[in-house]
Amino acid sequence: MSLKKMTNSKGILWLLLSFTVLPLLPHSVAEGQAVEGARQTAASFPIERVQTPTEADVACAGFIEKQPLPRAQFVAAGLTTPNTTKFGTGELVYLAGTGYQLGQTYTILRELRNPNPGELFAGQSKLLRATGQPYAELARVRIVDIRHKLAIAEVEFSCDPVVPGDLVRPYSKQSAVAFHPPITFDRFVPLGTGKAGTILMAKDYDYELGTGATVYVNLGTGDGLKPGDYLRTYRTYSADRKDAVDSLSFQAARSEDTQRYPASMDPSVLTRSKGPVVHIADLPTRGVGEIVVLKAGESSATGMIVFALEDVHVGDSVMLDRR
Structure with a gap:
């Protein structure tokens, strides 16, 4: 192969790679850029790579x-x-x-x-x-x-x-869900004024869920929901405390042997220490993942978890993500 042909081949290869890689880059703001009241970092604004549901998923x-x-x-x-x-x-x-x-x-x-x-x-x-x-x-x-x-x-x-x-x-054929490019996920975004819903149950009656799991929520077309919309799923630390398993962690010892006055979380009169008191209700609501709506009825919708930072639970709250 001549040098000219090799050069042309390499040029074409780089051109193809550039078109392949560009759609995978997040079209959101860069790390470190200011958001009102927050600063973007990889920990607080992780990249959300959205899984696209298949025809079988729908x-x-x-x-x-x-x-x-x-x-x-x-x-x-x-x-x-x-x-x-x-x-x-x-x-x-x-x-x-x-x-x-x-x-x-x-x-x-x-x-x-x-x-x-x-x-x-x-x-x-x-x-x-x-x-x-x-x-x-x-x-x-x-x-x-x-x-x-x-x-x-x-x-x-x-x-x-x-x-x-x-x-x-x-039989009624369902519309496919379009590919969504990666974006940043604001882990601690303040909740909006829209109606909040709940993950009522999951497919096969599962409880701890991850990416690809199917869930059912009590928001529907009556709440402005339609197939292809995205729901943000979130959880409060107060909800963790009500969970039969997660609540045990709140009761575990958190002190360090070298700490003179350890903090206590919402202590009772008997468990309060000399250290500072932490109120669980003051902890921020944290985003857990993202759900895409596959089907929507009047008062309910079926969705698929397309991104999760941790286990999503039946009972977690959801709200329409208007990004």
Whole structure:
């Protein structure tokens, strides 16, 4: 290869690399630049690299419905019944009910119940009942035969196994979430005046959550929410103190052997030391992570955690991030 060709090749390579790298650079203000009342550092304003939800993340997200859905259409059995009770991609299932059309696509849903009666935060059950009924989205099926009393459908895509009794409703394709370039995350931004919500529950009834987890919140279209919006999730130290596990850390010894007058946190008359008193309510609210809205109903929304600085908990607060 001639020197001229090598030079041209290197130039093209550097040009391609520049276009590849530039979108990955945060379009926010640089470290050290002043923010009103704060100074940006890597610790207080970390770079938020937002995970983009996949088509499967959206299709398998589930939702909370204000009113229970009809149960007239449901999965009755499958080709290998009774030897098989769970069905997945590529298998045939039989659908009970009427109104099925050849070639039409349907979503298989499951009306959920929590097998664990305990609450993950005080008032969770009451708040969830007021918001609606949770549903899991299990699979997408296509009708391949309507010559019998039960319609026959092929499972084209499955998130989780389908079982008899799962519900059927017409399929509606969800819009994809656009890529979001990296930005800075203001860890201690003062809370705005918008309506605050709560993470009511998580997919599969998980509790400690990280990036990629699906959550359900009690904010919806009635609160101005729409798919593609971002929610900031945050937690107060007072909330940590109410947690059955985290509260134990507040009771642990914090003194240093060489410290003459150790501080005490909201002490009682019996536990107060001679040192300074720290009031937990005075500690700043800290940002925990970011959630992108995948689906939004009137009073609830399904979201995916796309960035987390620490474990996100069911019961954490959320608020619309208007950046």
